[in-house]
Amino acid sequence: MQADDHPAEPEAVPRWILPAIVLGQVLATSVWFAANAVIPELQARWGLAGGEGLVTAAVQLGFISGTLVFALLGVADRLHPGRVFLGSALIAAAANLAVAAVPGSLEAVLAVRFLTGFFLAGVYPVGMKIAAGWYRGGLGLALGFLVGALVLGTASAHLVGALGAAWDWRLVLGTSSLAAVLGGLLVGRVPEGPYLARGGPVRFGGVLGAFRRPRFRAAVLGYFGHMWELYAFWAFVPVWLLARGFPVDETALLTFGVIAAGALGCAGGGLLARRLGSGPVALGQLAVSGLCCLASPLAFAAPEGLLVPFLLVWGVTVAGDSPQFSALNARHAPRALVGSALTLANSIGFAVTVASLALLAAVRYALPPAYLLLPLAAGPLFGLWFGRCLWRGAEGPA
Known part of the structure; x- marks a missing residue:
């Protein structure tokens, strides 16, 4: 039996x-980051100077609100x-x-971005639930x-910035919305898997009752530490x-590489x-990313030949633990x-991200630049x- 000590998924699982x-x-x-790619056009058209962070935060807050509502209503289980x-x-x-149709005001843009984030709560975690219904022993890999x-x-938005692509902003929004429709139609055809039961009405205490399970609580708290970072x-x-x-162009390209490296951490961690089991892999990657946090002031002063590999390792591990915690x-x-x-x-995890983002924004000009990322170490240590x-x-007892 494999390390996760769960029965292998049935042979009848369709390959598609x-x-x-x-x-x-x-x-x-x-659609999550589509508006970020057209921020300069929105600023020029509607005078949204200084709204970059607010547009991003609106989606995050919408997602937090949506996930809370979806959870308390038990939408994904009923x-x-x-x-x-x-x-x-x-x-x-x-x-x-x-975004292309609302009146030219920051408030209107924020409202529709909040709505976008709200309904992404029915996409990202629900997709994980669908996968969990088909895969048990191989869930970490899936x-x-x-x-x-x-x-x-x-990471793709940073690649676009690095390459200097100049797309019509309406085309960016329209293409991403069409992609979301196609994605919905594709997953909408996936049947329910054999490993999940359909739940009845969910009470607030019922959902919170999951946190009384020691290993679920440990996994969730580890996930919260990961999300802080x-x-x-x-x-x-x-x-x-x-x-x-x-330089700005090199920064965009390197940022793309650092974020995209997380895909290797996710896929490699799944293998x-x-x-080894999801637990050791998740905590191992969390430990490495935590060490990178602590070493970041030293890395800031390192030669470029050492700094770039350091950041790539950090990029691999900072995201690679996420699917295993899930x-x-x-x-x-x-x-x-x-x-x-x-x-x-x-x-809750995305609420944690808002707190860490706000902290770094607050200390950005108070700390020497070399120490800017050091407060992120608190998350891995906690997890x-x-x-x-x-x-x-x-696995042991739940």
Whole structure:
């Protein structure tokens, strides 16, 4: 039996299931950062100077609100998850396209971006629930490829900036919305897997009851420590590199490489989890990224030949633990509440990202540039301490 000590998935799992979920997730979540790619055009057209951070925060806050509502209503557990994914993707696509139609004000843009994030709550965590329904022993591997593809999508905006692509802003929004529709249609065809039960009405205490399970609680707290570091690192590594003296174009290209490297961590971690178990792989990558946080002041002064490999290692590990924590969360949640428990964990996790982003924004000019990323070490330290029981590859009691 493999290290995760769960029964292997049935031989009858259609081969198209995982590729469909992965591709559908990538397409549907393309609307997440679509507005970021057209910020300069929005600024020029509607005078949105200074709104870059607010546009990003609006999506994050919408996602947090959506995941909380979806979890408390038990949407992903009471309804067919494929249909939830499809409906959410269609509404998110419409809200994304609405940026081109709303009146020329920052408030209107923020409102439709919030709505986009809200319905992405029916896409990202619900996609993980669908995968959890088909894969048990191989869930860490499945989610490794799933999250790895999403990381590449996240990095693509920086690649566009690095290459200096000049697309019509309406085309960017329209293309991403069309992609979300296609992704919704693709995943909407995926049937429910054999490893999930349809739940009844979910009470607030019922979802929170999942946190009374020691291993679920350990996995979720480890995930929260990971989230403290992840998005703040992605957001502020360009600031850190510019302060280090990298030109703007090189900074964009290197930022793309650092973020995209996380796809290797996700896919490679999924392969390792088949042998070692999701717990050791997740905590091992969290430990390496935490050491990178602590070493960042020294790396800031290092020659470029050492700094770039250091950042690539950090990029691999800062994202590579994410699918394994998600696999652990799904594995140890109550069977009838997997969708809602995952959604609530996502909601709290993204709230943690808002706090770490706000902290770095507050200390950006108070700390020497070399020390800007050092506060992120608190997340890995927190996750390693509270998730320490997950070092055991075998599952043990939930």
